[in-house]
Amino acid sequence: MRKRASSEAGNVEVRVLLPTAGLRDSVVRRLRAVSDVAGAEHAGGGRSRLAWPAAYRVRLLLGDVLCALGASTAAAAMRVSRQPDRFAVVVLLTPVAWVLALHVLHGYQGRHLGQGPREYQGVVWAGGLLLGSTGLAAYVFSMDLARGPVFLVVLLLVASSLILRKGMRVWLGRAREQGRYRQRTVIVGSARSATELIRELRASPTNAFDLVGACVSGLKHTARDGATLDGVPVAGKPRDVTFVVDYHDADLVAVSGHPGLTGKELRSLAWELEERDVDLVICPGIFEVAGPRLSIRAEAGVSLLHLERPVRTGARIFAKRAQDKALALLLTTLALPFLLLVALAIRIDSPGPVLFRQKRIGQGGREFTIYKFRTMAVDAEARLEALRASGHDVNSVLFKDRADPRVTTVGRWLRRFSIDEVPQVLNVLLGEMSLVGPRPGLASEVDQYEPDAMRRLRVRPGMTGLWQVSGRSTLSWEQTVRLDLWYVDNWSPMLDLQILVRTARAVVGGRGAF
Numbered sequence: 001m002r003k004r005a006s007s008e009a010g011n012v013e014v015r016v017l018l019p020t021a022g023l024r025d026s027v028v029r030r031l032r033a034v035s036d037v038a039g040a041e042h043a044g045g046g047r048s049r050l051a052w053p054a055a056y057r058v059r060l061l062l063g064d065v066l067c068a069l070g071a072s073t074a075a076a077a078m079r080v081s082r083q084p085d086r087f088a089v090v091v092l093l094t095p096v097a098w099v100l101a102l103h104v105l106h107g108y109q110g111r112h113l114g115q116g117p118r119e120y121q122g123v124v125w126a127g128g129l130l131l132g133s134t135g136l137a138a139y140v141f142s143m144d145l146a147r148g149p150v151f152l153v154v155l156l157l158v159a160s161s162l163i164l165r166k167g168m169r170v171w172l173g174r175a176r177e178q179g180r181y182r183q184r185t186v187i188v189g190s191a192r193s194a195t196e197l198i199r200e201l202r203a204s205p206t207n208a209f210d211l212v213g214a215c216v217s218g219l220k221h222t223a224r225d226g227a228t229l230d231g232v233p234v235a236g237k238p239r240d241v242t243f244v245v246d247y248h249d250a251d252l253v254a255v256s257g258h259p260g261l262t263g264k265e266l267r268s269l270a271w272e273l274e275e276r277d278v279d280l281v282i283c284p285g286i287f288e289v290a291g292p293r294l295s296i297r298a299e300a301g302v303s304l305l306h307l308e309r310p311v312r313t314g315a316r317i318f319a320k321r322a323q324d325k326a327l328a329l330l331l332t333t334l335a336l337p338f339l340l341l342v343a344l345a346i347r348i349d350s351p352g353p354v355l356f357r358q359k360r361i362g363q364g365g366r367e368f369t370i371y372k373f374r375t376m377a378v379d380a381e382a383r384l385e386a387l388r389a390s391g392h393d394v395n396s397v398l399f400k401d402r403a404d405p406r407v408t409t410v411g412r413w414l415r416r417f418s419i420d421e422v423p424q425v426l427n428v429l430l431g432e433m434s435l436v437g438p439r440p441g442l443a444s445e446v447d448q449y450e451p452d453a454m455r456r457l458r459v460r461p462g463m464t465g466l467w468q469v470s471g472r473s474t475l476s477w478e479q480t481v482r483l484d485l486w487y488v489d490n491w492s493p494m495l496d497l498q499i500l501v502r503t504a505r506a507v508v509g510g511r512g513a514f
């Protein structure tokens with residue numbers, strides 16, 4: 001028998017149980033055609049179930065135990081307990097308590113493995129849980145514990161486990177670059193939505209998906225004709241999904257916007273995949289949105305995807321301003337002797353002022369004066385139009401030229417390591433800029449902005465940002481706008497810290513700067 005579920009809205013018939021012999025033969029013929037297109041690596045058959053989550057989890061667990069043993073040894077050495085008979089208890093219980101805290105906060109849950117921020121967040125929360133639990137246990141059982149050493153041991157645990165997870169992610173990333181430890185994935189949906197999902201998944205830096213086939217509707221050509229979606233072979237229609245999963249021994253089914261896969265159909269598909277130990281994910285069609293802004297809201301038995309509004313006001317914005325000014329003051333104080341040497345080198349290298357002042361457009365379209373070390377000849381602005389006319393243009397809106405003849409000798413060195421940007425700490429202290437944000441544009445550049453790009457003006461511009469750490473001047477204008485808009489919509493204090501750390505690496509390497 002074959003169970004059917006139809007959708008009048010989409011006029012699509014979805015079969016979620018094994019097809020009849022006649023249909024199965026038809027699907028087999030299509031899949032064989034797909035195998036001819038995709039190659040033997042996608043032929044399925046005989047491949048064992050994906051093993052990397054178990055291997056990753058075991059290595060992570062052993063690493064956490066070793067981290068906890070090291071911390072417990074440090075606890076004994078620092079005499080956390082003033083009662084010698086409690087040393088053994090501390091040494092033995094620390095690994096157990098740490099692994100248990102991580103487990104309670106889903107530190108070993110399969111869907112979080114290798115995900116980076118979520119793993120790191122779980123470790124930090126586990127540290128807080130362990131610290132609180134230790135304090136409670138000390139009170140209940142009247143344990144005489146030294147607070148300072150206990151706090152240091154928890155910090156050591158958190159730091160070592162964060163380093164462990166970073167190392168594990170590097171190991172996993174290198175393995176995936178070699179084609180290992182990827183989830184064999186079948187895409188299901190309409191041709192248009194499936195194509196968009198395929199492009200987004202392939203753009204993911206984690207490179208976690210091996211797209212083995214697509215079951216889509218809305219195509220004139222069939223799999224037998226060798227049809228593909230952005231390089232992914234079409235394996236059949238949405239009704240064939242379970243058979244395609246079996247044939248390719250897939251690990252994951254990703255459903256993207258299809259009118260015939262809703263409600264009962266999706267629930268039946270989930271049941272079928274559950275029997276096969278295959279994961280099901282559903283793409284809501286929302287891209288360029290960070291995970292923390294998405295949550296599930298259950299109302300009247302219906303699961304609704306809630307999209308949080310970007311943060312524009314409140315305590316977090318106040319904290320960002322306080323952090324900006326504190327770090328700007330610290331940077332200025334520490335770098336002042338070096339900056340004086342830079343100023344002297346600029347004056348010796350070419351005539352003209354040390355600082356370059358220019359009008360830029362900031363938050364809300366307000367104009368302000370930006371400060372930079374001068375890296376060009378004093379007549380640079382007058383020569384700009386002549387250079388544009390001669391074809392010296394890399395970015396359609398932001399003028400950047402690798403061989404700009406206006407750049408001085410010292411200026412080229414300053415630009416390579418972004419030292420020319422340092423005087424912008426004055427703009428940060430004045431509240432006109434932030435340490436992290438979109439780059440401020442000239443009025444002439446803002447005049448060329450498309451409506452989407454105008455959204456960059458909703459926040460304070462920054463000395464650095466995603467543009468700075470993702471390629472700098474080598475990026476196209478479209479890539480620059482996409483990165484800036486992602487930042488505007490998904491800003492968080494943790495994201496700012498990550499960008500600042502990545503900025504240091506990008507500046508030292510001089511990547512993308514000219």
